[in-house]
Amino acid sequence: MAIDFEPMTGRYFTLNSGGSEYRIYMEEAGIGIPLLCLHTAGSDARQFRHILADPDITSRFRVIAFDLPWHGKSNPPKGFRDSDYKLTVTGYKQIISDVCFALDLHSPVVMGCSMGGRIVCHLALENPEYFRAMIALEGADKLEPYYNLDWLHRPDVHGGEIQAAFVSSQIAPMSPDEYRWETLWHYMQGGPGVFKGDLHFYWLDGDFDERSPQINTKACPVYLMSGEYDCSCTPERTLETASRIKGSKVTIMQGMGHFPMSENPALFKTYLMPILSEIANIPA
Amino acid sequence: MIDKMLSRVNADARLVHRGRWVNLTFVLGIGNDDYLISIVAGKITAIRRRHLATDTGEFSIRASTKSWAKHWQAVPPRDYHDIFAMLPKQIAKIDGRLEPLMQNLQYFKDVIAKMRTEEGDTNGH
Numbered sequence: 001m002a003i004d005f006e007p008m009t010g011r012y013f014t015l016n017s018g019g020s021e022y023r024i025y026m027e028e029a030g031i032g033i034p035l036l037c038l039h040t041a042g043s044d045a046r047q048f049r050h051i052l053a054d055p056d057i058t059s060r061f062r063v064i065a066f067d068l069p070w071h072g073k074s075n076p077p078k079g080f081r082d083s084d085y086k087l088t089v090t091g092y093k094q095i096i097s098d099v100c101f102a103l104d105l106h107s108p109v110v111m112g113c114s115m116g117g118r119i120v121c122h123l124a125l126e127n128p129e130y131f132r133a134m135i136a137l138e139g140a141d142k143l144e145p146y147y148n149l150d151w152l153h154r155p156d157v158h159g160g161e162i163q164a165a166f167v168s169s170q171i172a173p174m175s176p177d178e179y180r181w182e183t184l185w186h187y188m189q190g191g192p193g194v195f196k197g198d199l200h201f202y203w204l205d206g207d208f209d210e211r212s213p214q215i216n217t218k219a220c221p222v223y224l225m226s227g228e229y230d231c232s233c234t235p236e237r238t239l240e241t242a243s244r245i246k247g248s249k250v251t252i253m254q255g256m257g258h259f260p261m262s263e264n265p266a267l268f269k270t271y272l273m274p275i276l277s278e279i280a281n282i283p284a
Numbered sequence: 285m286i287d288k289m290l291s292r293v294n295a296d297a298r299l300v301h302r303g304r305w306v307n308l309t310f311v312l313g314i315g316n317d318d319y320l321i322s323i324v325a326g327k328i329t330a331i332r333r334r335h336l337a338t339d340t341g342e343f344s345i346r347a348s349t350k351s352w353a354k355h356w357q358a359v360p361p362r363d364y365h366d367i368f369a370m371l372p373k374q375i376a377k378i379d380g381r382l383e384p385l386m387q388n389l390q391y392f393k394d395v396i397a398k399m400r401t402e403e404g405d406t407n408g409h
Binding site: 144146147151156157158161162164165166168169170172173174228229231 | 359360362363365366367368369371372373382383386387389390393
């Protein structure tokens, strides 16, 4: 019986970034406009498997999804045991820029979710000429922490279990059970302290609401998309962000939570395709 | 009404198994009423209405009667669909010794959500 392989291919490469060397895992599929996908805090690029396998998207876009260092199948740097992982605005921007350079991407679209949705706005602010467009999924320029991050990394609480239990609150009740639990499984597999280290950026280091009005959306269009049931990057926070980023386009996805591409891929596609079509018509 | 939590939880063998390390009493506050929910090895052994000030539990989870009614709807509205969506909106409040709650968070969320019915529960308790 012939195997029905999925269309994406996975490869490893070495990335030099910020003075460290990382073994990075990436998957890609398709040809055309580069569409770089950034996963959420504490998870990995498996969240984008439905995008990578969708011929309606890969016929026009070269979809690339990579695991950040410390996540998924990408390694932490040598000597990682000697420090606690903590993602910063500066370090996160550097890694994405270095990946774009290493892969020689020209005029890419970047679609990030959650912390990925926050960093794309930083990138749009600083280098609007380079990027074709930004899609911020569940991304806001100002957020408020609502639990103590120390719960995520301590010996008397199972890190994988607590991470999944926390983020399950951010999935819409009507999302298919199969995909809800696949999304949570990724959280159950994160390395010790990695989700906590990501949330340092997401909650404590990533606010940029004072600089949002400076984003030039004529040079780099910004699309904000958030789920109705997202209790972290709420629709209200997304709408507030959109009001500060002049010219941005905002979509509130009804019946969706914080993980559109993995918790309800079919519903997400109905929201995403018109935006991708619009982006495909933007001159490089 | 709250009594049905006992029978529903104990009839769910998988949920009881996930809570097999849980041995404690916690307080579920519904409006002005507190209920002491006692658990042994994942099974609820008793649900008692609190009468004495000295009756307490390891931790408490409280919300208004109307808020729990929304939480227990078959398809809850946003902000009411999960205890950890209710907390940041200050719809629910947790207090006490949180370690056992955090060690078994999905279990406790599922225990409380057992009050959810296909028809929804508009009475709260």
